[in-house]
Amino acid sequence: MPISMAREQEILKLPPPKRPPRRTAPRIGIHTSTAGGVENAAERAWRLGCSTFQIFSSSPRQWKPYDLGPKQCAEMRRLREKYDLKPLVIHASYLLNLAGGNPEFYAKTIAAFRGEVERALALCADYLVVHPGSFRGASREEGLARAAYAIREGAAGLDLAKGSLTVLVENTAGAEYSLGASFEHVAALVGVLREYIPVAACMDTCHIHVAGYDIVSPEGYQATLRQIDEAVGLANIPVWHCNDAKAAFGSKLDRHQHIGQGTIGTAPFKRLLNDPRLAHAAFIAETPIDQPGDDRRNVEALKRLVGNSQSRHHKSR
Numbered sequence: 001m002p003i004s005m006a007r008e009q010e011i012l013k014l015p016p017p018k019r020p021p022r023r024t025a026p027r028i029g030i031h032t033s034t035a036g037g038v039e040n041a042a043e044r045a046w047r048l049g050c051s052t053f054q055i056f057s058s059s060p061r062q063w064k065p066y067d068l069g070p071k072q073c074a075e076m077r078r079l080r081e082k083y084d085l086k087p088l089v090i091h092a093s094y095l096l097n098l099a100g101g102n103p104e105f106y107a108k109t110i111a112a113f114r115g116e117v118e119r120a121l122a123l124c125a126d127y128l129v130v131h132p133g134s135f136r137g138a139s140r141e142e143g144l145a146r147a148a149y150a151i152r153e154g155a156a157g158l159d160l161a162k163g164s165l166t167v168l169v170e171n172t173a174g175a176e177y178s179l180g181a182s183f184e185h186v187a188a189l190v191g192v193l194r195e196y197i198p199v200a201a202c203m204d205t206c207h208i209h210v211a212g213y214d215i216v217s218p219e220g221y222q223a224t225l226r227q228i229d230e231a232v233g234l235a236n237i238p239v240w241h242c243n244d245a246k247a248a249f250g251s252k253l254d255r256h257q258h259i260g261q262g263t264i265g266t267a268p269f270k271r272l273l274n275d276p277r278l279a280h281a282a283f284i285a286e287t288p289i290d291q292p293g294d295d296r297r298n299v300e301a302l303k304r305l306v307g308n309s310q311s312r313h314h315k316s317r
């Protein structure tokens with residue numbers, strides 16, 4: 001679900017932090033605005049206390065991508081180096097429907113996805129996150145086949161491996177005809193695409209929860225992670241989206257909430273962030289901005305959960 005940036009505070013207009021923000025292992029970040037130029041996102045992410053971040057490389061609700069000059073890409077690289085910000089994750093536009101039925105729209109989507117890959121390569125991004133799309137007007141299997149073909153076609157002839165770019169298929173909330181709410185569908189898509197491009201998965205906590213997988217109870221958490229591991233493989237998930245949920249468990253409603261203030265609550269995030277099986281992953285919030293400073297507070301909320309009583313040095317589970 002798109003996150004509202006309407007009330008975003010212009011952190012670049014505030015004085016920069018006096019000391020470098022505390023860093024954590026694993027890396028924690030948030031979806032960050034590119035207003036005023038894509039390179040500004042890196043400066044914002046650092047000031048928000050992030051060690052990784054996610055951006056849109058086009059307006060999420062418009063087909064026209066923003067201009068990406070070589071100068072901007074170079075500045076992005078410089079700032080990422082300076083602040084040790086990695087990985088850089090790009091979330092594809094919400095307008096894309098990779099599984100879409102209408103031929104005209106499908107062609108438009110493939111061309112737009114190609115633009116996403118080109119911009120991700122230009123920005124030296126590590127990951128490009130996509131939603132598998134909606135299979136309305138077709139069967140689920142046809143939808144999955146279409147999504148796989150669209151990604152393959154969109155990336156054809158572009159050297160993702162050389163650019164160290166991996167496409168990540170994200171699990172979804174499962175509303176109506178949306179593909180990817182089940183871990184098996186994510187795994188199926190990843191499996192088909194593996195032959196053609198570097199591909200892995202991205203898991204979103206809000207989507208897992210509203211799709212009806214229990215991550216809230218301690219036993220549920222273990223069972224759900226086992227399911228994810230069996231279907232996709234935890235090692236194949238380099239990025240987790242950390243979002244609490246406004247809607248109820250199993251509701252299939254994709255509404256993100258501030259960390260610890262929704263129907264998921266704090267404890268599951270603490271388990272995730274300190275789970276030794278996920279130590280390789282980056283954790284990125286896509287939480288709403290209802291009040292100025294909410295972005296910084298959500299980054300802080302996640303960072304506070306790292307270590308403490310469930311220290312990474314005591315792997316006693």
Ligand SMILES: [Zn+2]
Pocket residue numbers: 001002204206207254255256
């Ligand atoms: Zn969502």
Ligand SMILES: [Zn+2]
Pocket residue numbers: 001170204241286
């Ligand atoms: Zn997400």
